[in-house]
Amino acid sequence: MTPSPRQASRARIWFEALAAQGAVGISVAPPPVATPPSLLCADASLGGEPARFLAVVPDPDSPFPRARGGEIGVREAWGLAASVRQAIEADRHAAVQRPLVAIVDTAGQAYGRLEELLGIHLALAAAVDAYASARLAGHPVVALVVGRAISGAFLAHGLQASCILALDDPGVVVHVMAKEAAALVLRRPVAELESLGETVLPMSYDIRALARLGLLHRLIGGIDAEAPSAEEVRRVAVELGAAVARARGGPLDRMRRVPREHEPRGSWATLAVRKALTLQWDLPP
Numbered sequence: 001m002t003p004s005p006r007q008a009s010r011a012r013i014w015f016e017a018l019a020a021q022g023a024v025g026i027s028v029a030p031p032p033v034a035t036p037p038s039l040l041c042a043d044a045s046l047g048g049e050p051a052r053f054l055a056v057v058p059d060p061d062s063p064f065p066r067a068r069g070g071e072i073g074v075r076e077a078w079g080l081a082a083s084v085r086q087a088i089e090a091d092r093h094a095a096v097q098r099p100l101v102a103i104v105d106t107a108g109q110a111y112g113r114l115e116e117l118l119g120i121h122l123a124l125a126a127a128v129d130a131y132a133s134a135r136l137a138g139h140p141v142v143a144l145v146v147g148r149a150i151s152g153a154f155l156a157h158g159l160q161a162s163c164i165l166a167l168d169d170p171g172v173v174v175h176v177m178a179k180e181a182a183a184l185v186l187r188r189p190v191a192e193l194e195s196l197g198e199t200v201l202p203m204s205y206d207i208r209a210l211a212r213l214g215l216l217h218r219l220i221g222g223i224d225a226e227a228p229s230a231e232e233v234r235r236v237a238v239e240l241g242a243a244v245a246r247a248r249g250g251p252l253d254r255m256r257r258v259p260r261e262h263e264p265r266g267s268w269a270t271l272a273v274r275k276a277l278t279l280q281w282d283l284p285p
Contacts, residue, residue, distance in 0.1 A: 009070055010171070010225055011055040011105035012040065017233045018103070018240070019044040019053035037078035038062060038070070046099060046173040052087050054080060055103040056157060066112035072153040073110030077123035080157055084130035088137055099140040099244045100131070104158040105147030108178065124156040131160035140247035142240055145207075145233035146225055165239055168221035172207045179205055191259035205242030214270065217243060 019042045035041060038059035043050050059071040067073030072080075084100060091097045109115075109124060135141045141156035145166035153175065160163065166172050183190045194205070197200075201209045211219045220239055223232045 009057045009105055011103050012057045013069065013226060013228070014103050014105075014144065014146045014236075015040045015042075015053055015057070017228060018046075018101070018237060024075045035083060036062070036075040038067065039076050039079040039083070041079075041083045043098070046101065047244065048238065049096070049098070051099040051101055051244070052083070053103060054083060054157070055102045056080070056106050056153075064110060064112070064114055066115060067110035070104055070106050071108055071110035072117045072122050072124070072156055074115055076110075077120065077127045077156055081123070081126035081130040084127070084134050086222060087139065088130075088134050092137075097134075097137060098220070099142060099247075100134055101240060102131070102141070102158045102161060104143055104145045104149045104154065106150065106153040106157065107148050108150040109152035109156070124152050127156035128160060129188045131157075135160060135162060136252050137155040138252070140244040142247060143244045144240060145172055145174060145230040145237070147171055147173075148178075150178055151176055153257040162252075163217040163243035164215060165218045165220060165236075165243055166207055166210070166216050167223050168207060168219045168235075169223065171225055173205050174207065174210050174215070175205055205276075217246070222224050 036059065038057055040055045040057060041052065043052050045051070056070060056072055056076050058068060060068050062068045062073070062075075064073050064075065067076065079188070087098060087100060109120060111120065131141055139178055140163075141161045143161035143164045144150075145158065145164065146169075148171075149158055150173070166174070173179075179190055179193060183193050186193065188196075193203070196203050198204065201213055204210070207216075207219065210216055220236060223236060228236070
């Protein structure tokens with residue numbers, strides 16, 4: 001039985017809305033290694049050109065218990081690395097490299113005894129390196145955050161993008177640690193942590209605070225994150241297409257992921273540090 005949109009993960013909802021229904025007949029070789037059921041990968045049309053969409057979704061039958069809720073574990077991370085590198089190799093001699101769209105909704109990395117024994121740190125690093133290599137090879141890399149983007153999972157799947165877009169929705173959270181876990185570490189109640197986030201932007205779990213810090217290229221409002229209409233999907237696809245165009249016209253590194261004219265006031269400290277480093281180390285601006 002196919003789950004209803006309300007039962008499915010946000011990553012699957014948006015993957016199917018943006019990619020599965022728009023698949024085009026492109027000859028794509030299988031990735032170097034088999035990908036698990038929790039990794040969705042498809043080539044589909046975006047703005048009239050082929051793009052590769054990737055998402056990590058829950059797999060209740062995963063042999064790794066820590067990776068059954070949509071977390072990025074050993075299999076997911078290696079699968080991401082393989083799928084991205086296959087696109088790099090396939091487009092190596094192409095006139096234009098296809099965009100890579102990371103659809104992000106993950107509760108974090110799957111840390112457990114099995115994951116530690118199998119070197120999850122190496123698997124996550126491989127995914128990071130693959131995305132960065134794709135970007136440096138000329139592939140526009142765009143991340144669309146539709147749900148949670150927590151800790152090492154976001155590092156491995158999304159943070160290497162040239163442009164990061166997010167839905168303006170209460171269920172969209174980008175942070176180094178889940179709220180409940182952070183409260184335990186800081187030995188503070190969750191309510192106090194939420195109050196602290198109102199005055200200290202990096203502590204906030206509100207996606208609008210993250211936008212004020214300058215990490216996001218675009219915050220997309222007026223979208224039902226769990227049951228988007230056809231028009232809402234079209235709007236998001238248009239935003240993705242614009243992000244791809246901006247990534248193609250910008251530098252391959254991430255020094256200026258957000259354009260100067262759009263830099264928010266909340267990122268003044270970061271900009272001051274960057275300027276000081278540039279002056280002291282004679283780095284290119």
